Amino acid sequence: MLVHKGCMPMTLKVNGETIEADIYANMTLLRFLREHVGYTGAKPGCENGDCGACTVLLDGRPIKACMMLAIEASGCEITTIEGLKNTEIQSAFVKEGGFQCGYCTSGFIVNAYALLEAHPCADEHTKINWLSANLCRCTGYEGIRNALNGAQEAIAKRTDK
Amino acid sequence: MIPFDFEYYKPQTAQEAYACMTSLKASSKKAFYYSGGTELVTLLRKEKIVADAIIDLKGISEMCRISNKEDFIVVGTCVSMNKAIEFGISDLIHTTFEKVADHTVRNALTVGGNLCGRLPFKEALLPLIALKAIAVVYGENGPKEIPLSSLFDKRLKLKADEFLYEMMIPHKMPEFTFAKRVTAGTAVDYPLIHLVATSDGEHTTVVLSGFANYPVFKVLPAVTTADQWMTQFEGLAKHDERGSASYRKHLLKVVIDEMMEVYPYAGT
Numbered sequence: 001m002l003v004h005k006g007c008m009p010m011t012l013k014v015n016g017e018t019i020e021a022d023i024y025a026n027m028t029l030l031r032f033l034r035e036h037v038g039y040t041g042a043k044p045g046c047e048n049g050d051c052g053a054c055t056v057l058l059d060g061r062p063i064k065a066c067m068m069l070a071i072e073a074s075g076c077e078i079t080t081i082e083g084l085k086n087t088e089i090q091s092a093f094v095k096e097g098g099f100q101c102g103y104c105t106s107g108f109i110v111n112a113y114a115l116l117e118a119h120p121c122a123d124e125h126t127k128i129n130w131l132s133a134n135l136c137r138c139t140g141y142e143g144i145r146n147a148l149n150g151a152q153e154a155i156a157k158r159t160d161k
Numbered sequence: 162m163i164p165f166d167f168e169y170y171k172p173q174t175a176q177e178a179y180a181c182m183t184s185l186k187a188s189s190k191k192a193f194y195y196s197g198g199t200e201l202v203t204l205l206r207k208e209k210i211v212a213d214a215i216i217d218l219k220g221i222s223e224m225c226r227i228s229n230k231e232d233f234i235v236v237g238t239c240v241s242m243n244k245a246i247e248f249g250i251s252d253l254i255h256t257t258f259e260k261v262a263d264h265t266v267r268n269a270l271t272v273g274g275n276l277c278g279r280l281p282f283k284e285a286l287l288p289l290i291a292l293k294a295i296a297v298v299y300g301e302n303g304p305k306e307i308p309l310s311s312l313f314d315k316r317l318k319l320k321a322d323e324f325l326y327e328m329m330i331p332h333k334m335p336e337f338t339f340a341k342r343v344t345a346g347t348a349v350d351y352p353l354i355h356l357v358a359t360s361d362g363e364h365t366t367v368v369l370s371g372f373a374n375y376p377v378f379k380v381l382p383a384v385t386t387a388d389q390w391m392t393q394f395e396g397l398a399k400h401d402e403r404g405s406a407s408y409r410k411h412l413l414k415v416v417i418d419e420m421m422e423v424y425p426y427a428g429t
Contacts, residue, residue: 003171026164026205047203047206049199062265064266111265132348
């Protein structure tokens with residue numbers, strides 16, 4: 001049985017890099033990534049699991065890091081927005097203007113990236129189902145929707161080659 | 162940030178988990194079983210719950226998998242709701258689970274966590290009761306099987322230190338299934354009313370969440386009319402910031418009428 005009392009070591013991978021840290025059990029994954037590892041891309045929005053600004057990938061699946069203890073991620077692989085480089089979804093968000101203040105953007109991009117990895121041919125129902133997990137107070141979602149569709153087309157072109 | 166420290170345990174067997182809980186309680190420590198954490202982490206952060214220790218059940222392998230056992234699909238209660246959907250247990254489970262919380266939360270939210278949490282909706286209960294699932298509860302004498310409909314009365318009637326271990330869902334699906342969920346605003350919201358119904362032609366089960374202060378269900382003869390169903394539930398309608406009792410009663414009538422339009426046993 002794993003027992004974690006007080007400040008104890010933990011190991012996990014973040015964006016491909018093995019991280020070893022001494023943490024208390026009460027540290028959320030969001031706080032760990034931002035304050036221990038230094039990846040501030042995932043944001044504290046509501047810290048209630050509603051807004052999705054804290055979305056990261058845990059072993060490829062999007063999760064809300066504000067609702068998870070860092071200790072739970074021990075031995076797992078985390079991908080933050082900082083771990084996504086030159087992806088179609090990132091280019092599409094720039095091209096389509098899928099952001100204004102940018103606070104929700106990392107959460108949207110990480111979730112959209114995971115969606116298109118899992119379902120490159122995602123239909124409208126699937127896209128809405130996944131992306132309803134993220135809130136934007138600025139854009140009205142049209143740019144975000146266009147970015148998602150644009151990335152999907154770009155990925156289809158890339159994979160068709 | 163959760164403003165107080167606590168001990169974290171991750172047992173590898175159900176026996177270890179139960180022994181850990183009883184040991185912590187004997188030491189006067191306030192301990193909680195932990196599954197997906199989607200409710201508990203927020204409650205701990207807001208200090209609505211203060212814990213000395215949490216026991217993470219996700220280290221128990223059989224609680225994190227779905228398997229077949231004779232006439233049942235066995236779902237470990239630490240299986241996430243998305244994994245339960247993806248496994249393809251039944252269309253009814255897919256339709257119902259897919260409406261709970263949102264897709265990202267459902268990657269962490271577990272079947273057991275939804276049933277055992279403090280929120281009054283417990284929407285995972287709806288298809289499980291309608292499909293006549295059997296709950297496997299782990300306690301002092303190991304696992305025991307109890308029909309979920311017998312275990313639930315306003316909340317799960319678990320004894321001290323017991324935990325929900327597995328859910329056994331019959332392979333045989335009912336002939337009639339129906340599900341309808343209504344929210345006040347967006348789809349990602351708690352329900353004003355979520356109705357799930359199944360029937361085998363002799364008896365019909367109707368389960369409701371969001372309508373009353375807790376999930377409610379009734380099993381009645383298949384010939385029960387819409388008015389008779391209304392009589393069973395309408396007195397339980399709650400009034401809150403999402404909707405009034407009278408609005409909920411109106412919605413109940415609308416949903417039951419919708420169900421009866423496709424119900425094959427009316428008047429038989």
